[in-house]
Amino acid sequence: MRPKVISVICIIGFILVILSFPQVFSPGIKKIGMFTPAIYGGIIAFQFISFVGLWHFKQWGAMGFAMAFFCKIFFNILINETGVLFYTYICISLFSFIFVLRYFRQMSPNF
């Protein structure tokens, strides 16, 4: 049974992923390089898949969530996109991590 807090994290995550998807082909990202939209899109897709895993209360979802978080931070630093939204994202993600880690042992280790 999935705790409510994880459901809330997942719903917020889904909405944010869907809203950030059009950013993949934003002129700003496109201008950096030919492969940048593909890399950024890959991270977004990976983040979405992680939230699906988390929604199904799977350990791979939690691990994917952490990996996608670090990938996104690394990518944003690489392209020098470190504005207010970036720090807000870090704060929300770190806050979510506390709950994800709290329930990690209860999650299913199977795929």
Added chain:
Amino acid sequence: MILLLFKESVLFAWQALIGNKLRSFLSLLGITIGIFAIILVFTIVDSLENNIRSSVQSLGSNVIYVQKWPWSFGEDYPWWKYMNRPLPKYEELEELQKYSKTTEAIAFRMGQRKTVKHGSNSIERVVIGGISQDYNKIKSFDLTEGRYFTTAETDAGYAVAIIGSLVSEGLFPHEDPIGKDIKINGYKCSVIGVVKKEGESMLGPSMDSQVMVPYNFGRRFLDVRSENADPFIMAKAKPGITNVEMSDELMGIMRSVRRLKPQADQNFALNEISLLSKGFDMMFAVIGTAGWIIGGFSILVGGFGIANIMFVSVRERTNIIGIQKSLGAKNYFILIQFLTESVLLSLVGGAIGLLLTYLITVLGKDAIPIDITLSSTNIFLGFTVSILIGVISGFIPAYGASQLDPVEAIRSN
């Protein structure tokens, strides 16, 4: 093993798509329209941007224009202040050339539209540019035939002309124009050079449809006091000299040439290409963002369409999934099978969208004078977005299918 699995998934997906042609077509229509909209906007914006950038580049980034009117893209443009300013004069060019230390070359140019004739052929409203000697050191252009003006020709105002490629084709369709005479406003002059074709320019008339004559010859039939002639002086900085340094020096010389008191406002403008570039950057950022928002959300809607159809597909094939699982198919095989189907659906939609964009660019070539090309970057972006939307919209139904209990799945209708 992986390749075999992938091949099998593609075959399954293809059969599913072919089996429901109308449904597949309708569900990929959203992606097609989304990819078409966004890639077409990007293609047009990129092409316009490239055209303007190359036009700006041909003017030179280290060039300052001394003109009556300042270039501005802002809302506040106090035009009434500039109305009574005097036009730049050829004599001011000579003063600038005499006193300037920071410039590599300074040139004067003015232009008016006149009818040009050769025998029975004539072209109306051709831009006749009256230029000074160093014009070619600032404005970059190549000659396919002939040569540039000599100092003696420009100083003495010889009746010679360098013509653009379109003028050459129009006046001399079947002969070599070099050494032939043309008539500009009744004044006969000899063609000494033809400018290499450079295509349409977004910044004013292209060199292809112009005729250049020495200023001292051109002043006979060009109205040097007319605002329509848009006379201006252009100065190119020496290597290592910044535009700011050159601008400061030009300002000082121009103020002393025009005898302006220290407190008096400037009665000339020093325009830089960077002003144009900034204006265009702003414009393209707005167009790009508008295209991105429109295309982005239409792709998102297309993604929802694919997700919906994938849910239907899983529901329809639940018993087949049950049979596959009972025969030993792993969860990941079912997942990949459905994910491949959604990615394939999305890819086909994206490919059709790209094809439509390509057709528009090909058909538009005759209608629009600017070269609009579907770049490899935009093709790559189109396919990338298609794959991503396929993965995102297909993952939830595919994962749901992979988690089905085989016994219950077989039992379902």
